């Protein structure tokens with residue numbers, strides 16, 4: 523029998539909630555518009571156009587899928603070498619790249635997502651990426667660009683503090699922060715959205731491991747972090763958008 527104090531959280535992992543949802547009352551059923559597929563960017567934001575991510579993945583990745591899977595491991599020691607912008611573009615495309623826009627409310631990406639709702643945004647704490655000044659950026663997958671949010675040579679240390687002092691984060695070339703905008707998933711799945719969001723995050727993380735491994739870079743997934751500190755660092759409200767998962771990346 524489930525220990526009482528675990529019951530609620532165990533329930534989250536089940537899909538029993540689906541039977542209790544009135545799907546005639548979801549935002550989708552009410553024909554409300556979907557939230558934007560990509561979080562809008564203020565027009566004054568500086569944008570950096572990335573090398574084409576899919577081409578970069580096909581060109582740079584010189585490992586078979588089998589080898590990438592067989593050698594995948596978490597890496598917390600990083601070399602001093604920076605990532606190139608092409609390598610970063612490849613990692614971004616491998617994790618959240620857009621494969622096909624079906625219509626204004628639905629796009630397919632390289633990772634699967636329940637109902638193709640794709641609730642994530644990707645933020646980057648960049649310390650060592652060639653041609654990028656250290657700071658905080660956000661990936662704009664529909665534009666193949668980065669939005670430059672703040673320039674800060676200490677962003678890596680700030681990321682480490684926000685990850686409860688996990689030291690390897692400060693040494694990473696770049697740390698990926700994935701936020702969710704849960705309304706994108708709730709639009710279709712209502713109260714069944716949240717487990718799907720958590721599952722979706724795993725696919726993104728695994729693609730980062732495999733893609734990074736194929737270019738001799740190392741990754742460590744991070745789910746132990748200070749929620750408020752991460753959200754504050756990214757400048758997100760912690761309610762309609764909040765951090766769910768992170769990964770530190772660096773050359774080995």
Ligand SMILES: Cc1cc2nc3c(=O)[nH]c(=O)nc-3n(C[C@H](O)[C@H](O)[C@H](O)COP(=O)(O)O)c2cc1C
Nearest residue numbers: 594595596597598685688727742743744745746747
């Ligand atoms: C969901 C998740 C959360 C994790 N969080 C952390 C973390 O906060 N800090 C850390 O050092 N490693 C973290 N890891 C990495 C695991 O410790 C690692 O995957 C595990 O020790 C197995 O090692 P391997 O990835 O090399 O196979 C996380 C991994 C996953 C999948």
